[in-house]
Amino acid sequence: MYKLIIFFLLALPFGVFAQTVTTGTVFDYSKKTISLPGVSVRNINSKKTTSTNREGKYTIAATVGDLIEFSAVGYHTDTLYLTNLLNRTIYLPVKSNSLADVDVRGVRMNSQITDAKDPLAEKYTLLNTGGNLQRKRMTDKVGGLNLNLGYGKYKRQQRKEADLEEKDMYLEEIDQNFSEKAVTELTKLQGEELKSFMVIYRPSVELVKAERPYRYNYYISRAYVAWQKLTPQQKKLQDLPKLKEN
Structure with missing residues (x-):
């Protein structure tokens, strides 16, 4: 009996700790096997910050509904809305180095x-x-x-249009495969629960793009397992916290 009491007393702090932090690993988006050390990890709600270690791993105090921001020099900043405190894998895309547009209409060349x-x-x-x-x-x-300013500007415009077309293609694919019909067939969810599930767990373009072909049924099944572990309050759509104006 005494041993059982001691076991629960020792286990309690770890249980509390597990429910008040979120953990994960940050990788390079293009080279997904390369972890990123020194990435700044900030809880926008509580203002607490930390950084990833040499293996790219992080641990930060958080609760469901918090916004976690990831930023590093040379990478795009990403923000994560926590629907649960499970271990996560974050991929940061590299910023493209491009020269700013230069207006040379007032220059007369020799x-x-x-x-x-x-x-x-x-x-x-x-x-x-x-x-x-x-x-x-x-x-x-x-x-x-x-100097080939006109061509450079045209090329950048073409690149933007190609990126938008590619994004639209992935969004259309997600709509077709992550539909109410597909989710209902696998999870049997209906009504408000179905709507909440599809908003919270809708796969992002980056996630679908990273794994080709993307296994939607497998993803929906895993998401439903995570959904079942949520409390009734967590299953409801929560308003994002308002950010203060700079």
Whole structure:
């Protein structure tokens, strides 16, 4: 009897701890086997912060409904809304390094920059420095620089359109496979519970894109197991906390 009491007394702190923290590992989105150390992990609700260790693992105090923010130099910041405190795997995509657009309409280029004969070259012989400074004739030759501003802007626009088309494709796939009919057939959920389940556990584009082909039935089954462990209050859709204006 005494041994049983001691066991419960020793187990209680660990049980309480397990219910008040969330854990996980952060990986590079493109190279999913590479964990990311030093990622800043912040609980937006409680303002508590920590960072991932050498293996990319983190532990932070949290409760269901908190917003957890992940940020690192060179990576896009990601925010997670906690529907439960289970161990999670986070993937951060790398920021693309691109030069900012440059407006060069006010610059007049020196005809000596190129040896090509251009009938309009005479119009580009002066550099307008603006202000009270005098206009100075450019005499230094520039080599190894190829300006292709129009093409660069067009290429970026094409890339954006391609990304949007790809995202629409994945969203359409998710709508078809994570539908009310598909979820009901596997889980037997209906009514408000079905709506809540589909909002809380709807797979993201990044999740579906990371695993091809994506196993929707397997995902729905796992999500339903997690759903059954939620309390009635947790199963209800909760309003996201309002963020303070900067």
